[in-house]
Amino acid sequence: MNIKLIASDLDGTLLTGKKEITPYTREVLQKTAEQGCMFVPATGRAFSAVPREVLELPGAEYVISSNGAAIYSISQGKRIYRCLLSERSVEAMLALPLSEEIAMEAFLEGVPYSQEEVVADPGHFGATGYGIQYVQRTRKRVKDIRAFVRMHIGELDGLSFISGVPEKLAELRRILERDITDIHLTTSMSHMLEIGHENGGKGNTLVHLLKTLGMSPDEAMAFGDADNDREMLSAVKYGIAMGNAEECCKQAAYAVTLSNGEEGVARAVERYLGWTGDHYHENHKRKNNRIW
Secondary structure (H helix, E strand, O other): OOOOEEEEOHHHHHOOOOOOOOHHHHHHHHHHHHOOOEEEEEOOOOHHHOOHHHHOOOOEOEEEEHHHOEEEEOOOOEEEEEOOOOHHHHHHHHOOOOOOOEEEEEEEOOEEEEEHHHHHOHHHHOOOOHHHHHHHHHOEEEOOHHHHHHHOOOOEEEEEEEEOOHHHHHHHHHHHHHHOOOEEEEOOOOOEEEEEEOOOOHHHHHHHHHHHOOOOHHHEEEEEOOHHHHHHHHHOOEEEEOOOOOHHHHHHOOEEOOOHHHOHHHHHHHHHOOOOOOOOEOOOOOOOOOOO
16 A cells, blocks of 8 residues: 555544553554655644654654644744634634633644633633643643734634533534634534634645645545544545544544554554554445545
8 A cells, every 4th residue: 555644633543541652653653654654743732732752753744733724844843834814703703702611722823822711720611631731731821812812813823712611612613603704613622612714624734735745645544533633534545533533533534443542543554554454443435525
């Protein structure tokens, strides 16, 4: 199988529940790199929040970050592609009357910014376990997030709304889908609503990178587990959903592998690149659901 590029989500996919890359997974990616196959982390995280051990993986040169809002070159240490929110859509979101149960985050030049209350108590806004540590470690505190967003209105990678009250987010999502037309709306976690430009998303940005590198979607493999991975899985020939993936991902996928806790990415890569493969089971074949 002529796979030239493997793209993978991080949380719930490549990383274990302890947010680690197992030695076995690293070994498999080393083999793919030796065969000339590129590895591209594709994450909802801002670039500054991507772990160093991910950036140092064999075959990694590019990172798709902020749900497709940007592509970074690791060797150059800079952004080489961006798809920013329009000023019009940001103005419309700033005009929304948000309840106290909903907080806003902003992503600017690869860095996440949150209002002080979120960083002080992430659990109040729905974060749990590792998520609480992650927010407090990666977010820059902003006293007035709305003023910050307005100050950088034409420069934003994306915005997120977070809440520990699912009904509030669901209501907000309906309003956004109804009233703002040039946004890409997705979620990677149940307490987050993530907004980028309508031409963003991991799927469209991965296709852009493939074209830039002179590769076809038929020469790519992608892995994911959440709603924000669904379009990426259907954008390439070999979109693989994790065993722990949401149903929308499994429906969009070419096949289903084991969970992230069972090294599902490495097991699937083994099978498709011709090493071992008895740990893998194929899902139903996709029909005409590609976006490219």
